[in-house]
Amino acid sequence: MNDEMKIIREVSYQAEVCYNDAVKLGEHAVHAIKANHRSQLTNLENIAESTFKTSDVFDYIKRQTARQADWRKPYSEQKDADSNLPFGERLRNYLEQGLKLRLKTIYDHLKIDDVTDADKQERRRIHLLLIRQIIRHMVVNYEYNVSLGNSKRREQ
Amino acid sequence: MKTMPTVAQLQKIWLLSDTVLYREASNFVRKFVREQHCNPLPSSQINGLLSIAEAARYDDLHQFVVHQRDRNWPPSKQDIKTFYTELEKILSHMQHKRLKDDFHLLTDTDGKSVSEIRNEEKALMALLAREFIQHLVAENGLLLAEAEDKRKQDWQQSKVGGKRDGNKYTKQ
Numbered sequence: 001m002n003d004e005m006k007i008i009r010e011v012s013y014q015a016e017v018c019y020n021d022a023v024k025l026g027e028h029a030v031h032a033i034k035a036n037h038r039s040q041l042t043n044l045e046n047i048a049e050s051t052f053k054t055s056d057v058f059d060y061i062k063r064q065t066a067r068q069a070d071w072r073k074p075y076s077e078q079k080d081a082d083s084n085l086p087f088g089e090r091l092r093n094y095l096e097q098g099l100k101l102r103l104k105t106i107y108d109h110l111k112i113d114d115v116t117d118a119d120k121q122e123r124r125r126i127h128l129l130l131i132r133q134i135i136r137h138m139v140v141n142y143e144y145n146v147s148l149g150n151s152k153r154r155e156q
Numbered sequence: 157m158k159t160m161p162t163v164a165q166l167q168k169i170w171l172l173s174d175t176v177l178y179r180e181a182s183n184f185v186r187k188f189v190r191e192q193h194c195n196p197l198p199s200s201q202i203n204g205l206l207s208i209a210e211a212a213r214y215d216d217l218h219q220f221v222v223h224q225r226d227r228n229w230p231p232s233k234q235d236i237k238t239f240y241t242e243l244e245k246i247l248s249h250m251q252h253k254r255l256k257d258d259f260h261l262l263t264d265t266d267g268k269s270v271s272e273i274r275n276e277e278k279a280l281m282a283l284l285a286r287e288f289i290q291h292l293v294a295e296n297g298l299l300l301a302e303a304e305d306k307r308k309q310d311w312q313q314s315k316v317g318g319k320r321d322g323n324k325y326t327k328q
Contacts, residue, residue, distance in 0.1 A: 053170050055178040055287075059294035064299030072305065121167060124174050 003110075010109055011126060014102040015133035021098070022134045024080060025091055026141025030075040032087040035146045040064055040071075048135045054095075054128050056094050057135075063093045076095055091138075095131050159275040161283065165261055172259055173287040180246075181291035189243065189299050192233035201236060202293050209235060209243040209289040214282040248290070251281050259284075293300070 001009075015022075021138050029041060065071040065088030072086040084089050106112075107128055112120045158319050161169070188194050197205075201224075208220050225240035256262050265273050 053174050055174045055291060058178065059290060062294035062298045066294075066301040072301065117168065117171060120175065121171050126173060 006110060007106075007126060007129070008107045009130045011133065014106055014130060017135055018102060019101070019137055021094065022137035024078065024083070024139050025094065026144060028075045028078065028083060028087050029138065029142040030145040030149070031075045031077075033068075033142075035059075035149065037068070038146065040068065040145070041142055042045075045135055045139050048128070048132045051128070054124060054131060057128075057131055058092055058096060061144065062135060063086050064067075066079065072113075085087045095099045095134065099127070099130055102130065106130075114135055121124075159272070159279040162263065165192055165263070165280065166263045166283075167304075168259070168261060169283050169287065171285070173291075177284070177288045180293045181288050184242070184246065185292055185299060188239060192238065194238055195304060196296045197236065197239055197298075199286065199300065202296050205289060206293045212282075212296065214278040214285060217285055247281075247285055250284060250288075251277065255280060255284070262273040262314045
């Protein structure tokens with residue numbers, strides 16, 4: 001197996017481990033953003049897919065949190081340790097800090113050090129690959145719940 | 157003549173943006189608001205700064221920052237002066253020391269004329285400053301929204317408090 005395939009395998013595996021967290025973030029997004037502003041999450045997904053920098057994703061989340069009051073809504077009903085945080089802050093904390101253990105596992109498995117610039121760039125790329133997968137899972141879950149809510153309303 | 161950064165330089169700038177500048181820009185704004193007790197920059201100021209950082213050459217950006225620093229701001233807007241004073245220090249330090257000594261971004265200067273080296277330095281500084289300002293703007297927006305929410309909350313509480321006091325008064 002070549003190195004790139006190994007990276008894809010490790011990132012996908014860790015993204016699976018994070019799946020439940022992504023689902024919860026998706027539920028928080030439904031609670032906060034509702035169906036009105038779907039494009040905000042689609043834009044986030046587009047930025048994550050197209051950028052070379054993790055900080056572009058964090059900056060976008062910060063800008064949305066600043067501009068949209070919806071992104072500052074907590075979801076206390078979810079009763080998780082971080083669900084009382086505003087949606088944007090919770091999402092950013094998770095992507096910035098919450099993935100550290102998962103990333104360390106990947107770096108250890110793939111023996112990627114933190115010494116040279118090449119190592120650091122590879123670590124950053126892997127962080128971005130994991131962020132992309134989690135955002136994808138979160139957005140799919142958000143879309144699913146929003147459409148489920150819409151069809152329930154139509155049935156009623 | 158305009159100098160184009162190499163792919164290696166661009167990759168290094170992206171790395172620095174994620175690992176150094178993002179953290180430093182966020183800390184700079186937080187320190188400005190929380191420790192120096194200044195207000196976050198208003199949206200109009202911050203959007204102007206971002207537009208110049210994104211569109212202009214480094215010389216123009218630096219000139220803008222110096223101009224904002226040296227303006228005769230009224231006492232109610234002294235925070236803006238403080239902000240630009242600090243930002244100018246950061247950019248100058250980045251240009252004159254960190255670019256070469258910490259970031260190791262300048263390519264081999266052997267055989268290059270002084271103006272070529274200077275052009276390369278400015279092209280790199282434009283990119284670094286853009287990254288730093290983009291991060292700073294995002295953090296500032298967050299603190300601005302936080303302050304606005306707090307102001308609304310305080311206003312609502314004072315309204316509720318006022319009503320309660322009013323009721324007490326009528327009962328008495």
